[in-house]
Amino acid sequence: xxxxxxxxxxxxxxxxxxxxxxxxTALEAxxxxxxxxxxMITGRLEGRLxxxxxxxxxxxxxxxxxxxxxxxxxxxxxxxxxxxRIITCDVDPVARDVAQAAFDESPFGTRIELRMGPALETxxxxxxxxxxAFVDADKLNYQAYYEEILTRTRPGSVILFDNMLxxxxxxxxxxxxDRALDALNTxxxxxxxxxxxxxxxxxxxxxxVVK
Numbered sequence: 001x002x003x004x005x006x007x008x009x010x011x012x013x014x015x016x017x018x019x020x021x022x023x024x025t026a027l028e029a030x031x032x033x034x035x036x037x038x039x040m041i042t043g044r045l046e047g048r049l050x051x052x053x054x055x056x057x058x059x060x061x062x063x064x065x066x067x068x069x070x071x072x073x074x075x076x077x078x079x080x081x082x083x084x085r086i087i088t089c090d091v092d093p094v095a096r097d098v099a100q101a102a103f104d105e106s107p108f109g110t111r112i113e114l115r116m117g118p119a120l121e122t123x124x125x126x127x128x129x130x131x132x133a134f135v136d137a138d139k140l141n142y143q144a145y146y147e148e149i150l151t152r153t154r155p156g157s158v159i160l161f162d163n164m165l166x167x168x169x170x171x172x173x174x175x176x177x178d179r180a181l182d183a184l185n186t187x188x189x190x191x192x193x194x195x196x197x198x199x200x201x202x203x204x205x206x207x208x209v210v211k
Contacts, residue, residue: 010202013045020044021078024071027102031069034098040068042136046162046202047075050134053207054079057158059131064088065119065145066137066162070099070112076134077108089115089122090137123148129157136162139177142184150193150210157210159194165204 019025024047032038042050050072054062058081064073067090077086090096096116103109115122119137123145130152135145142161149159164170166181173179188196188208199205 010045017045017048020047020075023102023106024074027069027071027074027098030098031071035069035095040136042068042072042075042162043202046205047071049201049205050160051075051079053158053160054084054132057132057156058084059158060084061128061131062086063123063126063130063133063149065123065133065135066090067099067114068092068095068136070102070114072134072136073099073112073114074102074106074108076132077106077111080108080111084111086112087115087122087126088112089117089119091116091118120144120148123152126152128152129154131157133157133159134162135160139163139166140180142180143187146184146188153210155210159208159210161206161208163203164198164206165200167203170204 028041028043031041054076060083062076064086067073067088073086073088096114100114103112103114120141130149133149135142164181164185166178169178170182170185173182185198185206188194188206194208194210196206196208199207
């Protein structure tokens with residue numbers, strides 16, 4: 001199987017993307033130094049994409065499923081319009097502590113509310129309209145997240161799912177996570193309720209716009 005992206009091209013894209021603020025650079029370093037699975041961090045390329053999309057869409061409410069150490073939430077908070085806010089959720093208390101400390105240090109941190117608990121519970125308890133959602137949580141529940149988020153959006157809302165190429169494993173699914181991501185990609189591509197494009201940014205970003 002050929003690699004989906006050449007490392008040199010990915011490095012070039014990273015180099016030609018505007019750098020993130022110093023706080024996010026420090027947060028990435030802290031994540032790699034202290035977390036069990038540091039590769040889960042969003043990173044500059046995808047983080048800058050999230051910031052730009054939020055700037056373009058100007059959402060009032062962003063929902064993030066999967067906070068980890070807060071890099072993606074802070075990236076999106078940087079692009080929010082006045083009055084915009086983010087609800088983000090996670091189940092890992094270690095990641096929560098790192099993320100909350102980063103939020104407390106950031107000038108954008110007051111725009112972010114971190115809720116602890118399973119993502120589906122947080123989502124189902126939400127009674128507000130979601131303008132923009134970023135999903136980077138447990139992969140087996142991605143289909144459920146998709147349906148629950150759709151019921152809480154309006155036309156023009158944006159939903160992004162991370163890891164939708166899954167290091168190429170969606171090409172030949174071998175386990176439950178592989179099959180779940182492949183199935184959601186198939187569902188989205190055929191869903192008349194949305195428009196979509198599957199981007200080859202990092203590990204694959206499924207960009208969905210609600211009709």
